[in-house]
Amino acid sequence: QVQLVESGGGLVQPGGSLRLSCAASGIIFRSSDMGWYRQAPGAQRELVARISSVGARTYAASAQGRFTISRDNAKNTVYLQMSSLKLEDTAVYYCKKEVTVFDSVSYWGQGTQVTVSS
Numbered sequence: 001q002v003q004l005v006e007s008g009g010g011l012v013q014p015g016g017s018l019r020l021s022c023a024a025s026g027i028i029f030r031s032s033d034m035g036w037y038r039q040a041p042g043a044q045r046e047l048v049a050r051i052s053s054v055g056a057r058t059y060a061a062s063a064q065g066r067f068t069i070s071r072d073n074a075k076n077t078v079y080l081q082m083s084s085l086k087l088e089d090t091a092v093y094y095c096k097k098e099v100t101v102f103d104s105v106s107y108w109g110q111g112t113q114v115t116v117s118s
Contacts, residue, residue, distance in 0.1 A: 002026035002107045008016075009112030011069035012085055020080040022095030022109055029076040032096035035118045036069060049080060050098060055059045060084070061087075085116045 008020040020036065035050040049069035050058040057069055068081040078095060095109040 002097070004026040004097065004107055006095050008113045009093060011079065011115045011117060013118055014085060014087060014116055017081070017083040018114060020082070020093055020095075020114070022078045022080075022110060024076045024078070024095075024097065027089065027097055027107065030073040032103070034069075034078040034098050035096045035098050035116040036078070037094045037096055038089075040060060040088075041055050043091075045094065047062035050095070051078065058076045065078075082114070085114075087116050090114060090116045093100070 001005045005023045005027045006017060006020060012018050031053050033050065033052045034094065036048040036049050037045050039045040044049065044061065048060050048063050049067055051071055066082065066084045069078065071078045080093065082089065092111040092113050094111045097107040099106045
């Protein structure tokens, strides 16, 4: 059974930081590309950052320079370090096991709420 369990969300003031974690089980994590997405109320889900199985990183323009995605294959966990948070970063953040040319199956976590508010 595949599980992606996000944690680390919460309420933070503008300019603050949070680190999200996504613990994976039931997949071959070290071979998986992983991503963080977010969905704000009334908006579509959007990519925030992605990290390949070999550590190549991709960021949305909104995340570039403020967010860092990383992974720990020994812990089957992917992280999203978020800093200089803005009001518009408020959303539910989801972890995803990505589809690749070698692996056509994707999975989503249940999401964790991040609220940036003063």
